[in-house]
Amino acid sequence: MADSEEESFVRLPDELILETGSLVMTPERLQQEIEKYKECCNTLEQDWLQLGIAKEAAEQQTRGFQSKAERFREQLGKAKSLSRELEPSCQELCLAKEERGKLLQQKQELEKELEDLEERRLIWEEQAKVPPSLPDRTMVFKGHVTEAEDTNTLVTAPRIRQALPGGSALITFEKPEVAQRILEMKEHEVKLDESLGCEGRVRVQARPVELLLPSALEIEMKLCDRCILLSGLPPLSLSEDQMLDKLELFFSKPKNGGGEVEQRELLSGSGHVVLAFVQDGVAEQLTRKGRIQVPFGKETYEVKVTPYMSGEITDLQVRPSVCSKTVLLSGIPDILDEESMRDALEIHFQKPSRGGGEVDALGYVPVGQRGFAVFEADTD
Numbered sequence: 001m002a003d004s005e006e007e008s009f010v011r012l013p014d015e016l017i018l019e020t021g022s023l024v025m026t027p028e029r030l031q032q033e034i035e036k037y038k039e040c041c042n043t044l045e046q047d048w049l050q051l052g053i054a055k056e057a058a059e060q061q062t063r064g065f066q067s068k069a070e071r072f073r074e075q076l077g078k079a080k081s082l083s084r085e086l087e088p089s090c091q092e093l094c095l096a097k098e099e100r101g102k103l104l105q106q107k108q109e110l111e112k113e114l115e116d117l118e119e120r121r122l123i124w125e126e127q128a129k130v131p132p133s134l135p136d137r138t139m140v141f142k143g144h145v146t147e148a149e150d151t152n153t154l155v156t157a158p159r160i161r162q163a164l165p166g167g168s169a170l171i172t173f174e175k176p177e178v179a180q181r182i183l184e185m186k187e188h189e190v191k192l193d194e195s196l197g198c199e200g201r202v203r204v205q206a207r208p209v210e211l212l213l214p215s216a217l218e219i220e221m222k223l224c225d226r227c228i229l230l231s232g233l234p235p236l237s238l239s240e241d242q243m244l245d246k247l248e249l250f251f252s253k254p255k256n257g258g259g260e261v262e263q264r265e266l267l268s269g270s271g272h273v274v275l276a277f278v279q280d281g282v283a284e285q286l287t288r289k290g291r292i293q294v295p296f297g298k299e300t301y302e303v304k305v306t307p308y309m310s311g312e313i314t315d316l317q318v319r320p321s322v323c324s325k326t327v328l329l330s331g332i333p334d335i336l337d338e339e340s341m342r343d344a345l346e347i348h349f350q351k352p353s354r355g356g357g358e359v360d361a362l363g364y365v366p367v368g369q370r371g372f373a374v375f376e377a378d379t380d
Contacts, residue, residue: 157376157377158213158214158375158376158377159374159375159376160211160212160213160374160375160376161372161373161374161375162209162211162372162373162375163370163371163372163373164363164365164370164371164372164373165330165365165370166365166366166367166368166369166370167330167331167332167333167334167365167366167367168328168329168330168332168364168365169204169328169329169332169342169345169362169363169364169365170209170326170327170328170329170361170362170363170373171326171327171329171345171346171349171359171361171362171363172323172325172326172327172359172360172361172362173325173326173327173349173356173357173358173359173360174325174357174358174359174360175325175357175358176324176325178325178355178356178357178358179323179324179325179326179327180324181355181356182206182327182349182355182356183206183207183208183327185206185355186205186206187203187204187205187206188203188204188205188206188329188348188349188354189201189202189203190202190203190204190344190345190348191344191348192335192336192344202332202333202335203331204329204330204331204332204345205329205330205331206327206328206329207327207328207330208322208323208327208328209322209323209326209327209328209375210320210321210322210323211320211321211322211323211375212318212319212320212321213318213319213320213321214316214317214318215317215318215319216315216316216317217313217315217316217317218313218314218315218316219311219312219313219314220311220312220313220314221309221310221311222309222310222311222312223307223308223309223310224276224283224307224308224309224310225280225283225284226262226276226277226278226279226280226282226283227274227275227276227277227283227307227308227310228251228274228275228277228283228286228287228305228306228307228308229272229273229274229305229306229307229308230247230272230273230274230275230303230304230305231270231271231272231303231304231306232301232302232303232304233271233272233273233301233303234296234299234301236296236297238296240266243266243273244264244266244273246294246296247264247273247275247294248261248264248275250294250295251275251286256292257282257285257286257289257292258277258282258286259277259278259279259282260277260278260279261275261276261277261278262276262277262278263275263276264276274308283307283308286305287305287306287307289305290304290305290306291303291304291305292305323375325360325378326375329345332345332364332367333367334366334367334368338364338366341364341366342362342364345362345364346359346362
């Protein structure tokens with residue numbers, strides 16, 4: 001504090017101070033000091049003016065910055081408001097982009113499906129060129145009348161073969177409720193009559209018969225260019241090989257319109273025959289004729305020739321099903337001959353006192369043997 005106070009006063013030169021402490025100032029010296037302070041004052045005034053100018057510039061610059069800040073705040077407010085207004089549009093745009101991606105994917109899938117349909121169309125057009133002739137087969141009306149809306153449906157009758165192990169039996173009742181009672185009892189004691197050659201009791205287990213039935217079937221049909229189907233063959237007393245040999249010999253001769261036979265096959269169930277030729281065009285030439293006189297021994301018979309369509313299963317879906325009238329019996333010991341054991345089982349399960357009822361069919365496989373059970377649709 002003392003230093004600052006000293007700096008606020010003008011310090012006189014030491015030579016101006018007398019021993020008594022009083023100041024001695026000559027006019028010349030005083031004039032010099034005055035000039036000196038005038039010069040300092042002028043300097044201070046110039047500095048003050050410059051500071052004022054700088055202050056004015058700073059204030060002007062500050063006002064400019066404030067104006068810019070205000071404009072920026074207004075622009076920011078407008079941008080926020082616009083952002084709030086555009087937010088739903090942005091969401092809609094994102095949804096539109098997502099929907100566009102899904103539509104593009106659907107377009108690709110539809111194009112792929114269209115290509116598949118086009119391939120199928122070409123195949124169907126090729127098949128449509130086949131003459132509308134079918135193999136001869138005897139048809140008979142059995143009294144069943146269906147509704148009009150069912151005329152375009154294809155009904156298939158499943159035929160299922162299932163292996164039966166030794167020591168088991170299949171028993172089919174006339175009524176499903178009887179089979180249900182037998183299954184609920186699970187174990188049964190079958191009494192063996194002395195008249196059957198053995199006396200005592202045997203325990204057997206009753207289980208349901210579970211089958212896999214087709215629920216959906218898709219078959220791809222394909223026209224075989226080198227094959228023909230022969231139908232209307234005569235019922236002669238010839239073996240399969242003899243019949244095939246005669247047909248191959250006849251249709252392998254060019255004078256009969258045939259050619260070299262590559263393969264032959266007798267279709268079981270229908271009695272029709274399929275012939276495959278080595279060369280192209282032979283099958284088409286024969287199918288144009290439709291019917292051909294074929295000699296068998298001393299007689300000549302008319303045989304129908306049609307194009308051969310081969311079928312391949314492309315999709316098969318199955319569903320589990322339980323036979324409502326049939327029961328599987330297992331654990332049957334080998335103590336009687338086959339006929340006696342079958343009689344004992346049938347007698348036991350026919351008795352209402354044992355929970356049984358009228359037996360429609362019974363199949364028994366002794367221990368050490370194997371059998372196959374054939375299941376067909378119940379038409380009752």
